[in-house]
Amino acid sequence: xxxxxxxxxxxxxxxxxxxxxxxxxxxxxxxxxxxxxxxxxxxxxxxxxxxxxxxxxxxxxxxxxxxxxxxxxxxxxxxxxxxxxxxxxxxxxxxxxxxxxxxxxxxxxxxxxxxxxxxxx
Numbered sequence: 001x002x003x004x005x006x007x008x009x010x011x012x013x014x015x016x017x018x019x020x021x022x023x024x025x026x027x028x029x030x031x032x033x034x035x036x037x038x039x040x041x042x043x044x045x046x047x048x049x050x051x052x053x054x055x056x057x058x059x060x061x062x063x064x065x066x067x068x069x070x071x072x073x074x075x076x077x078x079x080x081x082x083x084x085x086x087x088x089x090x091x092x093x094x095x096x097x098x099x100x101x102x103x104x105x106x107x108x109x110x111x112x113x114x115x116x117x118x119x120x121x
Contacts, residue, residue: 002119005044006030007037007063008052008081013104017050017081020108026115034058038066045072048118050111051098053082053089061096068097077118081106 004026008014011032018028031040035057041049049067051060058066060080067073077100080093085103093101100114 002026002048002115003044003046004028004048004050004115005037005040005046006050007034007040007055007060008032008050009055010052014052017108017111021111021115024112024115034060034063037063041067041073041076042070046076048115049076049078050081051078053080053084053093061092064093064096064098077114079111079114 004021006014006018006028009032014030014032018030021028029040029044031037034055037051038058051063053060064078067076067078078098079100079102080098081102081104083104090101102110
């Protein structure tokens with residue numbers, strides 16, 4: 001079982017993803033704002049973080065930078081799940097410390113495969 005944090009301002013997408021992950025047996029918590037994501041990850045110290053890029057409060061880029069600045073954040077797998085597909089967006093996410101960059105819509109089996117790899121490591 002992995003601890004997974006999801007932060008996305010698209011509540012329907014975040015909640016659907018959360019329910020699918022819970023069905024796989026993972027512990028999942030969801031927020032819809034970047035500033036709430038910082039509070040969530042600091043409390044939860046998740047194994048995996050799925051972040052939208054454009055959120056109110058703080059951007060996913062800012063949240064990722066925060067995660068990477070913490071003592072536990074180096075081992076977390078941080079994934080951008082976003083509607084932004086431009087090279088500049090990918091480049092900014094990479095510089096911030098994201099491990100993966102998925103553009104929406106993301107097939108759930110792609111995320112499930114990633115979770116299996118993380119759980120096995």
